[in-house]
Amino acid sequence: MSSRQDGRSGEDRLIDRFFRPIAKHPGALGLVDDAAFLTPPEGSDLVLTVDAVVSGVHFFADDAADLVAKKALRVNLSDLAAKGAKPLGALLSLSMPENTGNDWLQAFARGLGEDCDAFDCPLLGGDTTGTPGSLTISVTALGAVPTGKMVKRSGALPGDVLVVTGTIGDAVLGLKLRHQPDSPAFARLNRTARAHLGDRYLMPQPRLVLARSLHEQATAAIDISDGLAGDVGKLAAASGVAARIEAKRIPFSAPARAVLAEEPGLIEAMLGGGDDYEIAAAVPENHFKALQAAGAEAGVDVTAIGRIEAGEGVTVLGLDGQPLSLKQASFSHF
Amino acid sequence: MSSRQDGRSGEDRLIDRFFRPIAKHPGALGLVDDAAFLTPPEGSDLVLTVDAVVSGVHFFADDAADLVAKKALRVNLSDLAAKGAKPLGALLSLSMPENTGNDWLQAFARGLGEDCDAFDCPLLGGDTTGTPGSLTISVTALGAVPTGKMVKRSGALPGDVLVVTGTIGDAVLGLKLRHQPDSPAFARLNRTARAHLGDRYLMPQPRLVLARSLHEQATAAIDISDGLAGDVGKLAAASGVAARIEAKRIPFSAPARAVLAEEPGLIEAMLGGGDDYEIAAAVPENHFKALQAAGAEAGVDVTAIGRIEAGEGVTVLGLDGQPLSLKQASFSHF
Numbered sequence: 001m002s003s004r005q006d007g008r009s010g011e012d013r014l015i016d017r018f019f020r021p022i023a024k025h026p027g028a029l030g031l032v033d034d035a036a037f038l039t040p041p042e043g044s045d046l047v048l049t050v051d052a053v054v055s056g057v058h059f060f061a062d063d064a065a066d067l068v069a070k071k072a073l074r075v076n077l078s079d080l081a082a083k084g085a086k087p088l089g090a091l092l093s094l095s096m097p098e099n100t101g102n103d104w105l106q107a108f109a110r111g112l113g114e115d116c117d118a119f120d121c122p123l124l125g126g127d128t129t130g131t132p133g134s135l136t137i138s139v140t141a142l143g144a145v146p147t148g149k150m151v152k153r154s155g156a157l158p159g160d161v162l163v164v165t166g167t168i169g170d171a172v173l174g175l176k177l178r179h180q181p182d183s184p185a186f187a188r189l190n191r192t193a194r195a196h197l198g199d200r201y202l203m204p205q206p207r208l209v210l211a212r213s214l215h216e217q218a219t220a221a222i223d224i225s226d227g228l229a230g231d232v233g234k235l236a237a238a239s240g241v242a243a244r245i246e247a248k249r250i251p252f253s254a255p256a257r258a259v260l261a262e263e264p265g266l267i268e269a270m271l272g273g274g275d276d277y278e279i280a281a282a283v284p285e286n287h288f289k290a291l292q293a294a295g296a297e298a299g300v301d302v303t304a305i306g307r308i309e310a311g312e313g314v315t316v317l318g319l320d321g322q323p324l325s326l327k328q329a330s331f332s333h334f
Numbered sequence: 335m336s337s338r339q340d341g342r343s344g345e346d347r348l349i350d351r352f353f354r355p356i357a358k359h360p361g362a363l364g365l366v367d368d369a370a371f372l373t374p375p376e377g378s379d380l381v382l383t384v385d386a387v388v389s390g391v392h393f394f395a396d397d398a399a400d401l402v403a404k405k406a407l408r409v410n411l412s413d414l415a416a417k418g419a420k421p422l423g424a425l426l427s428l429s430m431p432e433n434t435g436n437d438w439l440q441a442f443a444r445g446l447g448e449d450c451d452a453f454d455c456p457l458l459g460g461d462t463t464g465t466p467g468s469l470t471i472s473v474t475a476l477g478a479v480p481t482g483k484m485v486k487r488s489g490a491l492p493g494d495v496l497v498v499t500g501t502i503g504d505a506v507l508g509l510k511l512r513h514q515p516d517s518p519a520f521a522r523l524n525r526t527a528r529a530h531l532g533d534r535y536l537m538p539q540p541r542l543v544l545a546r547s548l549h550e551q552a553t554a555a556i557d558i559s560d561g562l563a564g565d566v567g568k569l570a571a572a573s574g575v576a577a578r579i580e581a582k583r584i585p586f587s588a589p590a591r592a593v594l595a596e597e598p599g600l601i602e603a604m605l606g607g608g609d610d611y612e613i614a615a616a617v618p619e620n621h622f623k624a625l626q627a628a629g630a631e632a633g634v635d636v637t638a639i640g641r642i643e644a645g646e647g648v649t650v651l652g653l654d655g656q657p658l659s660l661k662q663a664s665f666s667h668f
Contacts, residue, residue, distance in 0.1 A: 038380045040380055054464070083368055132391070
């Protein structure tokens with residue numbers, strides 16, 4: 001009896017069915033090889049980042065699978081954006097409980113494929129395993145910047161303008177809204193306003209359109225993923241400088257302002273909470289206008305919220321002009 | 335009251351304490367940035383692979399943490415070796431249950447650091463998260479080959495010699511030994527022989543010393559991680575050819591031969607089981623000696639075990655010269 005085999009395991013069939021159709025880059029080799037290949041652009045440095053999202057920690061088990069996939073990719077693209085890098089591709093590592101259904105996988109792959117296309121970040125490779133634990137999605141993203149031009153957390157100089165992209169605090173309110181939809185803080189929000197906050201939690205908007213301007217204009221930058229105050233603190237620490245943030249200049253969305261009007265104390269969570277996925281950057285005074293103009297052209301607000309100063313630490317001046325005391329500097333998963 | 339903060343979360347402190355000391359490459363930026371940077375070698379393609387190992391699936395919860403770290407890295411380095419690539423660096427994504435202790439982390443980081451040094455594969459970046467589930471370690475490895483020279487699964491041609499590195503089947507016996515130490519199959523093994531098989535399961539030996547020879551000599555190659563028969567089947571399928579393996583030519587270690595003498599039926603598990611982390615390659619007849627010589631110089635046996643032929647599928651001729659019927663072609667986690 002002959003033992004002709006197609007050499008295909010359940011894992012192979014799963015990759016073939018769900019992920020191969022979205023891995024269109026030639027270097028991905030249809031996900032049927034041990035590895036992918038990629039010719040790096042000449043004159044570039046690679047920018048490399050990895051972030052995992054875990055069911056029950058970073059997303060809810062009943063979140064739509066396509067949105068989970070997008071979030072898992074976007075949190076990495078947000079890192080690339082903050083470093084001034086253009087995406088080159090991504091690798092996926094997916095650990096799935098036994099009860100992960102084909103419907104879930106289909107939607108997950110569809111969402112991932114849509115965002116790989118939308119952000120021009122091809123899926124290059126991946127690994128799928130079973131797990132007795134929680135669904136875990138780890139994405140590694142590769143980007144490129146001109147050699148030597150990655151925007152680091154270090155490099156900010158006293159006198160630089162401290163800027164942020166977009167609006168701050170929406171995502172943490174979106175998460176609170178999910179946990180406590182009937183909280184008086186949200187009482188005056190209409191459906192659109194609620195959806196805005198919810199989306200901002202579910203769906204980061206990586207500011208890749210500003211990547212090039214950032215490596216041209218900024219002295220330092222950080223992806224705001226663990227709260228504005230804490231992340232600006234990390235930029236300041238890495239740069240050996242102090243940062244002063246004026247709360248009155250921080251850009252808040254209309255729904256966020258409505259919530260703050262009801263419950264001003266929430267500003268603490270909004271500045272110390274996570275998941276903004278905006279960029280904080282230090283920009284020399286004479287470069288600020290150019291960065292802001294690039295943002296305007298790309299439809300992303302770039303707002304000056306304070307200054308880099310000599311010294312250390314980050315000070316937040318509250319809406320009353322007095323320094324705020326934030327209990328939680330930064331979100332931590334521990 | 336001022337709110338000066340150091341902006342450091344528990345996650346930052348953990349990375350700082352355990353992983354920063356082993357991330358010595360300048361592009362790792364001491365793991366204090368959003369991303370790492372790396373200048374790719376000129377004239378090279380990147381080779382990219384990711385593999386996750388999960389507690390309870392790919393290793394035992396009580397395995398020594400330093401060995402778990404090494405295995406997590408080495409399974410990726412084995413992929414790079416099979417593709418003919420030299421390592422450039424690795425990124426780690428670690429999802430940890432709450433009860434993961436500092437002793438475990440210390441040993442894990444030490445083991446990882448030792449292997450990053452041993453294989454010249456610097457740790458460039460990482461992410462740590464909590465998980466309510468199983469400890470999950472996902473490693474992304476980057477390597478380099480001369481542009482266009484990655485050894486693919488496709489490319490094997492009828493007439494090529496089918497070769498393997500090292501010995502086959504040890505790891506699956508090492509795993510069985512762990513589950514059934516008192517099985518009669520293992521009755522005649524002394525302590526050294528048992529340790530050999532156990533180590534082969536725990537500690538893959540990525541054949542990076544052969545990477546360069548492979549991209550110079552081989553038409554196709556695959557990392558044997560899911561069983562020789564199944565993985566050769568994948569190489570054959572990707573190349574559009576058939577493969578014939580002669581069991582009598584497959585290199586077995588002395589302990590494996592002793593086990594086979596007691597229980598010949600185990601050959602099925604040894605050819606269909608996983609975790610060899612050797613390389614199967616197709617090599618033109620007139621290149622075989624050069625590859626074998628490179629192996630001899632590097633201390634790695636390169637053995638011809640069969641042929642690539644026209645057709646499809648993989649046929650294994652048993653020790654009696656009759657085609658074997660392998661029930662399980664390939665290990666699958668599903």
